[in-house]
Amino acid sequence: MKFSQRLYENVLPIWEKNHAHPFVQGMGDGSLNHEKFRFYMVQDYLYLIEYAKVFALGAAKSTDLKTMGKFASLLHSTLEEEMSLHRQYAKRFGVSEEELEAAKPSPTTLAYTHYMLAVSQNGTLAELVAALLPCMWSYWEIGKDLSRREGASEHEFFGEWISMYASKEFGELATWCIDLMDELAAGKPEAELAKLEEIFLNTTRFEYMFWDMAYNEAMWPIDE
């Protein structure tokens, strides 16, 4: 069995919860409250800035030029393409550039990004990939699932989001990352595989928490 299959089976119950989450369901049927989506976009914008740093660390930790080049191009496309979709969405949802630039991370955004960056800075390339893979893989699964719904990809607000993550290009990116995980895990002893599995499980849990945080618009429980 491929290592990625083992990872997949281990987190399937959480991924099923992602798909059933009212935030994700609301994007699929178009009923999602716009304030909640606005909150998500702003937090996701902050998330992507930190995520891009994981790609930069991936480039630094790569041992061959092809992998290094791929991480470098992902760093670029996250900053230019994915974040540009967020900037456009922000504008449509009435978030000014000033508001976007001044936004502060929620506790969940902070915990998730700091965990990913700590693993990426302190760990091996395999550990870094285990930390970033749930982000790509779970979004691809959600994108594909929602795009099968009648009219969801054409929806005036959520259609572009769904189309981007269900796209062939995005699928190729997720597949590249899954294959890289399998290559890096090949021949590793069980103790190391168990560690990779735990990292993958943790960022999978954070992905679920991110949907929940957005749905509840959860900032710090104290104002000061």
Ligand SMILES: Cc1ncc(C[n+]2csc(CCO)c2C)c(N)n1
């Ligand atoms: C919380 C959260 N998790 C995953 C993604 C998806 N995502 C972020 S970076 C990246 C790689 C390609 O740029 C992908 C797929 C997101 N946007 N927000």
